[in-house]
Amino acid sequence: KAGVTQTPRYLIKTRGQQVTLSCSPISGHRSVSWYQQTPGQGLQFLFEYFSETQRNKGNFPGRFSGRQFSNSRSEMNVSTLELGDSALYLCASSSLEGNEQFFGPGTRLTVL
Amino acid sequence: QQQVKQSPQSLIVQKGGISIINCAYENTAFDYFPWYQQFPGKGPALLIAIRPDVSEKKEGRFTISFNKSAKQFSLHIMDSQPGDSATYFCAASISDYKLSFGAGTTVTVRA
Numbered sequence: 001k002a003g004v005t006q007t008p009r010y011l012i013k014t015r016g017q018q019v020t021l022s023c024s025p026i027s028g029h030r031s032v033s034w035y036q037q038t039p040g041q042g043l044q045f046l047f048e049y050f051s052e053t054q055r056n057k058g059n060f061p062g063r064f065s066g067r068q069f070s071n072s073r074s075e076m077n078v079s080t081l082e083l084g085d086s087a088l089y090l091c092a093s094s095s096l097e098g099n100e101q102f103f104g105p106g107t108r109l110t111v112l
Numbered sequence: 113q114q115q116v117k118q119s120p121q122s123l124i125v126q127k128g129g130i131s132i133i134n135c136a137y138e139n140t141a142f143d144y145f146p147w148y149q150q151f152p153g154k155g156p157a158l159l160i161a162i163r164p165d166v167s168e169k170k171e172g173r174f175t176i177s178f179n180k181s182a183k184q185f186s187l188h189i190m191d192s193q194p195g196d197s198a199t200y201f202c203a204a205s206i207s208d209y210k211l212s213f214g215a216g217t218t219v220t221v222r223a
Contacts, residue, residue, distance in 0.1 A: 004155075031209055043156070043201065043213035056210045090155050094209055099144045101211060103155035 001026055004093050004104035012110045018079040021107045025072050025093030031055075032074040033101060034066060037088040046089075049074055078109075086111045115139055116204050118214025126222050131189040133217045135202035138183065142204040146211070147176065147187050150199045159200070160187075192221045 005024045013019050025032050033056075034046040045058040049068035066076040072093075078085055088108050092101035118135045125131045135145075143164055148156035162169045162176045162185065169176045175188040189196055202214040 033209055033211075035211075042215050043203075043211075045210050045212070048209050050209075058210070092155075099205055099207060099209060100146070100158055100161065101209065102158060103148075105153075105155045 001028075004091055004102055006089075006091050006104040006107050008107060009105065010108045010110075012112060013081050014112050015081055015083060017081050018077065019081060019109060020075055020077050021089055021091075021109075023074045023076075023091030023093075023104060025074070025091075026095075026102055029093035029095050029102075030072050031094040031096075032068055032072065033092045033094070034074070034076050035090045035092065035103075036060075037090055037106070038086075043090070046076065081111045083111050085109065114215070115212040116202060116214045118202050118217060120217060121215070122218040122220070124220045124222060125192045127192060127194060129192050129221075131187075131192050131196070131219050131221075133187045133200055133202070133219075134184065135186065135204075135214050136182075136184045137204050137212075139204070139206070139212075140183070141206045142212075143207055144205045145176070145178065145185050146203050147174075148201045148203065148213075150201065150216075156201060189219070192219075194221045194223050197221045 031050045033048040048056040052068045063079045068074045088106040090106045092103045146161035147159045149159045150156040173190045178185045203211040
């Protein structure tokens with residue numbers, strides 16, 4: 001099976017702009033989670049979607065949002081970008097059978 | 113508030129040696145404890161995972177030891193190889209797919 005894919009892999013934006021990141025889960029996986037990874041805060045949970053519904057949400061401001069489509073693909077959006085939003089954004093997918101989460105390569109976002 | 117505390121921050125081990133990474137948690141509701149390996153420029157890769165009803169799990173050179181009463185679990189990498197040089201993360205969740213990660217341990221294996 002193909003793994004989790006994320007696009008784009010790299011992104012450079014300026015403060016105040018908004019950005020949309022995309023994630024395609026492993027075929028057959030219906031749960032998609034998003035994480036932010038930074039050197040200072042480590043890996044932090046953003047939100048999780050299952051069957052187009054957000055089931056879990058982390059402690060991030062409302063500028064961070066997401067959605068999931070009927071084919072399980074997911075997007076996350078960050079509005080009004082701040083310098084501190086520079087990070088590696090990781091997507092992970094899970095099947096119904098277990099908690100195992102499989103991560104994609106991430107999207108490296110740089111905010112200037 | 114970090115729910116999973118990981119140590120050490122980094123370690124250096126000789127080829128063939130044993131690497132040991134420790135994690136501690138507070139939330140007794142956690143019921144799933146995975147370890148991830150991450151290479152630079154890559155996403156974390158699931159290495160091995162354990163549930164609280166098991167005290168030890170071994171897969172190849174990787175072993176998880178779990179102490180439910182102490183709320184601690186550890187990863188042992190036996191016969192460490194240069195290709196094992198990576199950052200390792202412990203994590204925990206309550207069956208809801210929301211993983212809480214430790215801060216990570218950078219392992220360097222010297223040839």
